[in-house]
Amino acid sequence: MNAARNDPSRDTTRPLAPGQPSAVQDSATGLPQRGWSVADTLQRLETLRSDDVRWKDGRVFSLAYYAGPEAHQLATEAYRRFSGENALNMEAFPSLRIMQNEVLAIVAGWLGASATARGFFSSGGTESILMAVKAARDQFRHDESRPVTRPNVVLPTSAHAAFEKAGAYFDVEMRRVPVRGDWRADATAMAAAADDDTIMFVASAPQYPQGVVDPVAEVAAVAAACGANCHVDACMGGVTLPYLARLGVELPEWNFAVNGVTSMSVDLHKFGYAAKGASVIMYRDAKLRSFQGFITDNWLGGMYGSSGVLGTKSGGPIAAAWAVLHHLGDDGYLALARSARDTTLRLAAAITSDPRLVLRAQPDATLLSFGAATDPRTGNPALDIFAVADLLRARGWYVDRQSPPPSLHLTVNAVHAGTAEAFIADLHTAVEEVAARPAARSGDAGAYGTLE
């Protein structure tokens, strides 16, 4: 990666055509002295992306989702048309309010929410989770019947890293409780970890690391008994689970139909196949939602209110999500969920059939993770799973690396239907090669997200 960064052919300050006026840089600002033409600029953008992973080819099992060229082009076009519109003020842009409300109504249906549920469109799963934690914190600050001195959230070790971010941003303690042997939340242990300062419990549908759905009903019952909120993180499953249930996949109860569930997060920029920057945070009622917003007049600019983290907020993601939801339709999402699920099961079967690999859990939805089988003689992993990932990367496949325990992670979406067989073949070859090495050098542990 660093070698590529130092490659002079990727230097964006390099003149495109030496001697052209557009190639001269202003020494103070670093900007071109004469602005680049549209064509030159677009050409440079294309050059810049030459080392990016090729997610539309189905070789990336993380970070990006693809329902085909038509839905993608529609998302891009809708985004382009509304990219300059500002959802900070929906009085000025009533179109964005209408689109937001229609998107929220569709998501409420997927979540089994009643007519009293209220939500907001947000920029992503992280913002949805930040806001759920912030709303719970402020709700209990205002609740005199249940004084809280130092708020905490009780959550399984499998819940997303975004909850840690929320805890750090809003000064709420995150109490992690180990998952059960089947990687699912341990409701009994979570109950034992709670105290009078517990404001929220968390369950995921499914959780990211091993792709299993937590026992939402058990966690919600514990939360209700404690008088605390229960957030269900359905960032991954909010769109797929309703369709998987219709396809006959056996699932535990996971949504607002469960008593005690007070808020849910659903990412439209994942299995909604919308453009990036699209998620929904849904609350059981308007009262809880009211603690999310922020309003002030304590400055010289007058009354200022905003629903979430952002101030100025592009209309692009809202328009793209609205357009893609309506274009794909119910039948589209059903077909996409079926495709992703079938591919997930094919991959799971291939991993199970390789004695040197172990599937961490039978996938409940469309995510799975696997590691090296244990060597019965040493009790250690039979091979270095990150070295397998390195070989896959060299063959153009991008998979997530995670731990503990050291594992590879696949988020399987509709684009993988056509590439899963080739992936399986390359996976078996890579495993073969790593297993044959005498004392393998460790593979790179990678990172889900990076700072820079």
Ligand SMILES: *Cc1c(COP(=O)(O)O)cnc(C)c1O
């Ligand atoms: C992706 C994800 C998040 C975070 O969402 P972002 O859109 O990356 O901010 C949270 N929870 C789960 C289960 C996720 O899969």
